[in-house]
Amino acid sequence: MSLNPADFRKAMGCFATGVTIITVDLGDGSHHGVHGMTANAFASVSLEPPLVLVCVDRQASTHAHLHAKKRFGVNVLSEDQRAISEYYARADRTDTDAESVAGARFDRTHHGTPVLRGALAYLECRLRSTEEAGDHTIFIAEVEDVLVREGEPLVFHRGQYRKVGAGVDK
Numbered sequence: 741m742s743l744n745p746a747d748f749r750k751a752m753g754c755f756a757t758g759v760t761i762i763t764v765d766l767g768d769g770s771h772h773g774v775h776g777m778t779a780n781a782f783a784s785v786s787l788e789p790p791l792v793l794v795c796v797d798r799q800a801s802t803h804a805h806l807h808a809k810k811r812f813g814v815n816v817l818s819e820d821q822r823a824i825s826e827y828y829a830r831a832d833r834t835d836t837d838a839e840s841v842a843g844a845r846f847d848r849t850h851h852g853t854p855v856l857r858g859a860l861a862y863l864e865c866r867l868r869s870t871e872e873a874g875d876h877t878i879f880i881a882e883v884e885d886v887l888v889r890e891g892e893p894l895v896f897h898r899g900q901y902r903k904v905g906a907g908v909d910k
């Protein structure tokens with residue numbers, strides 16, 4: 741069986757996900773040292789110890805940054821942060837235009853990792869191991885700290901952004 745890439749994408753698109761921005765501190769703690777990338781290939785791996793994974797394209801600049809810095813943040817987007825997701829998925833973006841173009845503003849943890857304001861959750865991650873997997877690399881990291889706030893998530897499904905419509909199904 742030889743699988744058509746378009747069919748693979750279509751099948752995976754049925755799996756609704758949240759959307760995150762992976763953040764890396766590239767510099768001196770100023771606004772200009774924030775690098776971000778939109779990612780939905782993010783998952784929980786282990787509870788004890790708390791581990792997560794993110795899969796990053798080997799061509800993405802984030803790939804080199806994660807290897808170099810070994811520390812990153814995962815910011816889970818809220819439903820009103822679609823413009824930020826679109827911005828950090830653009831190949832032609834500059835890290836300095838994020839606030840003026842998409843309204844992205846950041847605080848810093850004591851490690852200097854950028855925390856996106858208004859995100860539903862923030863996870864402070866320290867890289868533990870990597871696994872090459874086709875054209876992507878799986879980065880597995882230990883979660884050292886989290887921030888959580890109330891709100892509804894941005895959802896990505898069949899290539900489109902959605903909001904959770906009918907509330908919680910009890």
Ligand SMILES: Cc1cc2nc3c(=O)[nH]c(=O)nc-3n(C[C@H](O)[C@H](O)[C@H](O)COP(=O)(O)O)c2cc1C
Binds near residue numbers: 777779795801
């Ligand atoms: C909804 C959405 C989810 C994405 N998820 C991922 C992902 O999990 N891993 C990845 O490598 N790229 C993902 N991308 C693509 C990257 O965001 C995009 O290629 C980005 O420009 C890479 O930036 P960089 O080269 O600065 O690292 C996603 C894009 C969108 C719109």
